[in-house]
Amino acid sequence: MALANLHGMAIPKGTIRRRGMMNTEGLDPHLLHAWLTARSLARELSMPVAEHGGFRVDTGSEMETVRWVFPRMCDGLKDVARRIHQPRQFVKVCETSEALRAALPAHWTIHAPSHVMRAHGPMPRRQLADGYSIAVEQSGPVTSVRIVTDTGILAASGYGAEAHGVFVYDRIVTDPEHRRKGLGHVLMQTLHEARGNPNSFELLVATDEGRVLYETLGWEKIASYASASIVGM
Structure with missing residues:
Protein backbone atom coordinates (compact mmCIF):
# COMPACT_ATOMS: atom_id res chain seq x y z
CA MET A 1 0.00 0.00 0.00
CA ARG A 118 0.23 4.47 15.77
CA ALA A 119 -1.15 0.97 16.17
CA HIS A 120 1.64 -1.55 16.57
CA GLY A 121 0.67 -5.20 16.43
CA PRO A 122 -2.76 -6.81 16.92
CA MET A 123 -5.20 -5.17 19.30
CA PRO A 124 -6.32 -7.44 22.16
CA ARG A 125 -10.03 -8.24 21.96
CA ARG A 126 -12.58 -7.50 24.65
CA GLN A 127 -16.31 -8.12 24.97
CA LEU A 128 -18.76 -5.28 25.56
CA ALA A 129 -19.78 -5.07 29.22
CA ASP A 130 -23.28 -6.08 30.23
CA GLY A 131 -25.82 -3.28 30.21
CA TYR A 132 -24.46 -1.56 27.10
CA SER A 133 -25.10 -1.68 23.37
CA ILE A 134 -23.09 -0.35 20.45
CA ALA A 135 -24.14 1.41 17.25
CA VAL A 136 -21.97 1.97 14.18
CA GLU A 137 -22.68 4.44 11.37
CA GLN A 138 -20.74 4.70 8.13
CA SER A 139 -20.76 7.78 5.89
CA GLY A 140 -18.24 7.47 3.08
CA PRO A 141 -14.75 7.41 4.62
CA VAL A 142 -16.06 8.35 8.10
CA THR A 143 -17.17 5.89 10.78
CA SER A 144 -18.89 6.91 14.01
CA VAL A 145 -19.40 4.63 17.01
CA ARG A 146 -21.68 5.18 19.99
CA ILE A 147 -21.95 3.02 23.09
CA VAL A 148 -25.11 3.58 25.14
CA THR A 149 -26.57 2.11 28.30
CA ASP A 150 -29.73 0.02 28.26
CA THR A 151 -31.56 3.18 29.34
CA GLY A 152 -30.24 5.17 26.35
CA ILE A 153 -27.53 7.21 28.08
CA LEU A 154 -24.46 7.90 25.94
CA ALA A 155 -21.46 6.29 27.66
CA ALA A 156 -18.73 6.47 25.00
CA SER A 157 -18.28 7.69 21.45
CA GLY A 158 -15.65 8.13 18.79
CA TYR A 159 -14.94 8.63 15.11
CA GLY A 160 -12.60 7.23 12.52
CA ALA A 161 -11.79 8.48 9.03
CA GLU A 162 -9.58 7.18 6.22
CA ALA A 163 -7.58 9.13 3.63
CA HIS A 164 -4.50 8.34 1.51
CA GLY A 165 -3.92 5.03 3.27
CA VAL A 166 -4.15 6.49 6.78
CA PHE A 167 -6.96 5.73 9.26
CA VAL A 168 -7.31 8.34 12.02
CA TYR A 169 -9.07 7.78 15.35
CA ASP A 170 -10.71 11.01 16.49
CA ARG A 171 -12.62 12.31 19.54
CA ILE A 172 -12.49 9.06 21.50
CA VAL A 173 -14.42 9.88 24.67
CA THR A 174 -15.74 7.81 27.57
CA ASP A 175 -18.00 9.48 30.12
CA PRO A 176 -16.30 9.55 33.56
CA GLU A 177 -19.18 7.61 35.14
CA HIS A 178 -18.65 4.74 32.69
CA ARG A 179 -14.87 4.40 32.73
CA ARG A 180 -12.89 1.31 33.81
CA LYS A 181 -15.37 -0.98 32.08
CA GLY A 182 -13.47 -1.46 28.85
CA LEU A 183 -15.80 0.71 26.78
CA GLY A 184 -12.96 2.68 25.22
CA HIS A 185 -11.23 -0.56 24.33
CA VAL A 186 -14.35 -1.94 22.60
CA LEU A 187 -14.91 1.39 20.83
CA MET A 188 -11.36 1.36 19.42
CA GLN A 189 -11.73 -2.28 18.46
CA THR A 190 -14.96 -1.51 16.59
CA LEU A 191 -13.39 1.37 14.66
CA HIS A 192 -10.40 -0.82 13.83
CA GLU A 193 -12.67 -3.47 12.33
CA ALA A 194 -14.59 -0.83 10.32
CA ARG A 195 -11.55 0.29 8.31
CA GLY A 196 -12.01 0.10 4.57
CA ASN A 197 -8.34 -0.73 4.04
CA PRO A 198 -7.00 -3.39 6.43
CA ASN A 199 -3.42 -2.29 5.63
CA SER A 200 -3.89 1.38 6.46
CA PHE A 201 -1.70 3.16 9.00
CA GLU A 202 -3.69 3.74 12.18
CA LEU A 203 -2.96 7.06 13.89
CA LEU A 204 -4.27 9.12 16.79
CA VAL A 205 -3.22 11.99 19.04
CA ALA A 206 -3.21 11.21 22.76
CA THR A 207 -2.84 13.17 25.98
CA ASP A 208 -0.42 11.96 28.63
CA GLU A 209 -3.28 10.06 30.30
CA GLY A 210 -4.53 8.65 27.01
CA ARG A 211 -1.06 7.52 25.99
CA VAL A 212 -0.94 5.13 28.93
CA LEU A 213 -4.26 3.58 27.91
CA TYR A 214 -3.38 3.22 24.24
CA GLU A 215 -0.03 1.61 25.04
CA THR A 216 -1.94 -1.18 26.81
CA LEU A 217 -3.77 -1.73 23.51
CA GLY A 218 -0.55 -2.14 21.56
CA TRP A 219 -0.03 1.43 20.35
CA GLU A 220 3.33 3.22 20.28
CA LYS A 221 4.39 6.86 20.23
CA ILE A 222 6.00 8.02 16.98
CA ALA A 223 6.26 11.78 17.60
CA SER A 224 5.73 14.48 20.17
Whole structure:
Protein backbone atom coordinates (compact mmCIF):
# COMPACT_ATOMS: atom_id res chain seq x y z
CA MET A 1 0.00 0.00 0.00
CA ALA A 2 1.29 3.49 -0.82
CA LEU A 3 0.39 6.94 0.44
CA ALA A 4 -0.23 9.83 -1.94
CA ASN A 5 2.04 12.86 -1.64
CA LEU A 6 0.95 16.45 -2.11
CA HIS A 7 1.20 16.16 -5.89
CA GLY A 8 -0.74 12.91 -6.12
CA MET A 9 2.32 10.68 -6.57
CA ALA A 10 2.62 7.42 -4.68
CA ILE A 11 4.92 7.33 -1.66
CA PRO A 12 6.18 3.80 -0.89
CA LYS A 13 5.05 2.58 2.49
CA GLY A 14 8.61 1.77 3.55
CA THR A 15 9.64 5.37 2.90
CA ILE A 16 7.12 6.62 5.44
CA ARG A 17 8.48 4.19 8.00
CA ARG A 18 12.04 5.35 7.46
CA ARG A 19 11.22 9.05 7.43
CA GLY A 20 9.29 9.80 10.59
CA MET A 21 7.53 6.65 11.76
CA MET A 22 10.23 5.46 14.13
CA ASN A 23 11.50 8.62 15.85
CA THR A 24 10.00 10.96 18.43
CA GLU A 25 10.87 14.34 16.89
CA GLY A 26 9.26 15.34 13.62
CA LEU A 27 6.92 13.50 11.26
CA ASP A 28 7.02 12.79 7.54
CA PRO A 29 5.09 15.64 5.83
CA HIS A 30 3.17 13.26 3.54
CA LEU A 31 2.00 11.27 6.52
CA LEU A 32 1.01 14.48 8.31
CA HIS A 33 -0.98 15.61 5.27
CA ALA A 34 -2.85 12.29 5.15
CA TRP A 35 -3.58 12.48 8.87
CA LEU A 36 -4.90 16.06 8.63
CA THR A 37 -7.02 15.16 5.60
CA ALA A 38 -8.63 12.26 7.46
CA ARG A 39 -9.19 14.46 10.51
CA SER A 40 -10.87 17.13 8.38
CA LEU A 41 -13.16 14.47 6.90
CA ALA A 42 -14.08 13.24 10.38
CA ARG A 43 -14.92 16.77 11.54
CA GLU A 44 -16.36 18.14 8.26
CA LEU A 45 -13.65 20.80 8.05
CA SER A 46 -11.86 22.35 5.12
CA MET A 47 -9.07 20.27 3.63
CA PRO A 48 -5.50 21.11 4.72
CA VAL A 49 -3.62 23.58 2.52
CA ALA A 50 0.18 23.53 2.21
CA GLU A 51 1.65 26.76 3.61
CA HIS A 52 4.99 27.90 5.05
CA GLY A 53 6.41 24.39 5.22
CA GLY A 54 3.35 23.04 7.03
CA PHE A 55 -0.42 22.91 6.54
CA ARG A 56 -3.22 25.37 7.31
CA VAL A 57 -6.64 24.06 8.31
CA ASP A 58 -9.52 26.53 8.59
CA THR A 59 -11.54 25.27 11.54
CA GLY A 60 -13.94 28.16 12.18
CA SER A 61 -15.08 27.11 15.65
CA GLU A 62 -15.76 29.27 18.70
CA MET A 63 -12.48 28.13 20.22
CA GLU A 64 -10.33 28.09 17.10
CA THR A 65 -10.60 29.83 13.73
CA VAL A 66 -7.51 28.35 12.08
CA ARG A 67 -4.56 26.09 12.85
CA TRP A 68 -1.16 25.70 11.25
CA VAL A 69 0.37 22.25 11.68
CA PHE A 70 4.03 21.57 10.93
CA PRO A 71 5.83 18.23 10.56
CA ARG A 72 8.86 19.65 12.36
CA MET A 73 10.37 22.96 13.44
CA CYS A 74 11.11 25.30 10.52
CA ASP A 75 11.46 28.97 9.58
CA GLY A 76 7.91 28.96 8.20
CA LEU A 77 6.49 28.19 11.65
CA LYS A 78 8.42 31.10 13.14
CA ASP A 79 7.25 33.44 10.37
CA VAL A 80 3.60 32.50 10.96
CA ALA A 81 3.94 33.00 14.71
CA ARG A 82 5.56 36.43 14.38
CA ARG A 83 2.74 37.85 12.26
CA ILE A 84 -0.17 36.53 14.35
CA HIS A 85 -1.47 38.61 17.26
CA GLN A 86 -5.14 37.56 17.36
CA PRO A 87 -6.54 34.85 19.66
CA ARG A 88 -8.19 31.62 18.45
CA GLN A 89 -5.34 30.84 16.06
CA PHE A 90 -3.19 27.81 16.83
CA VAL A 91 0.27 26.65 15.85
CA LYS A 92 1.05 22.95 16.24
CA VAL A 93 4.19 20.98 15.48
CA CYS A 94 5.39 17.39 15.77
CA GLU A 95 8.10 18.36 18.25
CA THR A 96 8.36 18.82 22.01
CA SER A 97 6.67 21.66 23.88
CA GLU A 98 10.10 22.90 24.92
CA ALA A 99 11.20 23.20 21.29
CA LEU A 100 8.01 25.06 20.38
CA ARG A 101 8.35 27.46 23.33
CA ALA A 102 11.88 28.33 22.26
CA ALA A 103 10.69 29.13 18.72
CA LEU A 104 7.71 31.37 19.58
CA PRO A 105 7.39 35.00 20.67
CA ALA A 106 6.52 35.58 24.32
CA HIS A 107 2.82 36.37 23.66
CA TRP A 108 2.13 32.75 22.70
CA THR A 109 0.85 30.29 25.34
CA ILE A 110 2.03 26.67 25.23
CA HIS A 111 -0.66 24.05 25.91
CA ALA A 112 -0.38 20.62 27.48
CA PRO A 113 1.73 18.28 25.35
CA SER A 114 0.28 15.44 23.29
CA HIS A 115 1.65 12.42 21.47
CA VAL A 116 1.21 11.11 17.94
CA MET A 117 0.70 7.36 18.18
CA ARG A 118 0.23 4.47 15.77
CA ALA A 119 -1.15 0.97 16.17
CA HIS A 120 1.64 -1.55 16.57
CA GLY A 121 0.67 -5.20 16.43
CA PRO A 122 -2.76 -6.81 16.92
CA MET A 123 -5.20 -5.17 19.30
CA PRO A 124 -6.32 -7.44 22.16
CA ARG A 125 -10.03 -8.24 21.96
CA ARG A 126 -12.58 -7.50 24.65
CA GLN A 127 -16.31 -8.12 24.97
CA LEU A 128 -18.76 -5.28 25.56
CA ALA A 129 -19.78 -5.07 29.22
CA ASP A 130 -23.28 -6.08 30.23
CA GLY A 131 -25.82 -3.28 30.21
CA TYR A 132 -24.46 -1.56 27.10
CA SER A 133 -25.10 -1.68 23.37
CA ILE A 134 -23.09 -0.35 20.45
CA ALA A 135 -24.14 1.41 17.25
CA VAL A 136 -21.97 1.97 14.18
CA GLU A 137 -22.68 4.44 11.37
CA GLN A 138 -20.74 4.70 8.13
CA SER A 139 -20.76 7.78 5.89
CA GLY A 140 -18.24 7.47 3.08
CA PRO A 141 -14.75 7.41 4.62
CA VAL A 142 -16.06 8.35 8.10
CA THR A 143 -17.17 5.89 10.78
CA SER A 144 -18.89 6.91 14.01
CA VAL A 145 -19.40 4.63 17.01
CA ARG A 146 -21.68 5.18 19.99
CA ILE A 147 -21.95 3.02 23.09
CA VAL A 148 -25.11 3.58 25.14
CA THR A 149 -26.57 2.11 28.30
CA ASP A 150 -29.73 0.02 28.26
CA THR A 151 -31.56 3.18 29.34
CA GLY A 152 -30.24 5.17 26.35
CA ILE A 153 -27.53 7.21 28.08
CA LEU A 154 -24.46 7.90 25.94
CA ALA A 155 -21.46 6.29 27.66
CA ALA A 156 -18.73 6.47 25.00
CA SER A 157 -18.28 7.69 21.45
CA GLY A 158 -15.65 8.13 18.79
CA TYR A 159 -14.94 8.63 15.11
CA GLY A 160 -12.60 7.23 12.52
CA ALA A 161 -11.79 8.48 9.03
CA GLU A 162 -9.58 7.18 6.22
CA ALA A 163 -7.58 9.13 3.63
CA HIS A 164 -4.50 8.34 1.51
CA GLY A 165 -3.92 5.03 3.27
CA VAL A 166 -4.15 6.49 6.78
CA PHE A 167 -6.96 5.73 9.26
CA VAL A 168 -7.31 8.34 12.02
CA TYR A 169 -9.07 7.78 15.35
CA ASP A 170 -10.71 11.01 16.49
CA ARG A 171 -12.62 12.31 19.54
CA ILE A 172 -12.49 9.06 21.50
CA VAL A 173 -14.42 9.88 24.67
CA THR A 174 -15.74 7.81 27.57
CA ASP A 175 -18.00 9.48 30.12
CA PRO A 176 -16.30 9.55 33.56
CA GLU A 177 -19.18 7.61 35.14
CA HIS A 178 -18.65 4.74 32.69
CA ARG A 179 -14.87 4.40 32.73
CA ARG A 180 -12.89 1.31 33.81
CA LYS A 181 -15.37 -0.98 32.08
CA GLY A 182 -13.47 -1.46 28.85
CA LEU A 183 -15.80 0.71 26.78
CA GLY A 184 -12.96 2.68 25.22
CA HIS A 185 -11.23 -0.56 24.33
CA VAL A 186 -14.35 -1.94 22.60
CA LEU A 187 -14.91 1.39 20.83
CA MET A 188 -11.36 1.36 19.42
CA GLN A 189 -11.73 -2.28 18.46
CA THR A 190 -14.96 -1.51 16.59
CA LEU A 191 -13.39 1.37 14.66
CA HIS A 192 -10.40 -0.82 13.83
CA GLU A 193 -12.67 -3.47 12.33
CA ALA A 194 -14.59 -0.83 10.32
CA ARG A 195 -11.55 0.29 8.31
CA GLY A 196 -12.01 0.10 4.57
CA ASN A 197 -8.34 -0.73 4.04
CA PRO A 198 -7.00 -3.39 6.43
CA ASN A 199 -3.42 -2.29 5.63
CA SER A 200 -3.89 1.38 6.46
CA PHE A 201 -1.70 3.16 9.00
CA GLU A 202 -3.69 3.74 12.18
CA LEU A 203 -2.96 7.06 13.89
CA LEU A 204 -4.27 9.12 16.79
CA VAL A 205 -3.22 11.99 19.04
CA ALA A 206 -3.21 11.21 22.76
CA THR A 207 -2.84 13.17 25.98
CA ASP A 208 -0.42 11.96 28.63
CA GLU A 209 -3.28 10.06 30.30
CA GLY A 210 -4.53 8.65 27.01
CA ARG A 211 -1.06 7.52 25.99
CA VAL A 212 -0.94 5.13 28.93
CA LEU A 213 -4.26 3.58 27.91
CA TYR A 214 -3.38 3.22 24.24
CA GLU A 215 -0.03 1.61 25.04
CA THR A 216 -1.94 -1.18 26.81
CA LEU A 217 -3.77 -1.73 23.51
CA GLY A 218 -0.55 -2.14 21.56
CA TRP A 219 -0.03 1.43 20.35
CA GLU A 220 3.33 3.22 20.28
CA LYS A 221 4.39 6.86 20.23
CA ILE A 222 6.00 8.02 16.98
CA ALA A 223 6.26 11.78 17.60
CA SER A 224 5.73 14.48 20.17
CA TYR A 225 2.93 16.95 19.40
CA ALA A 226 3.12 20.49 20.80
CA SER A 227 0.48 23.18 20.55
CA ALA A 228 0.31 26.92 21.23
CA SER A 229 -2.14 29.78 20.84
CA ILE A 230 -2.64 33.40 21.86
CA VAL A 231 -4.97 33.56 24.85
CA GLY A 232 -7.26 36.60 25.11
CA MET A 233 -6.47 40.13 24.07
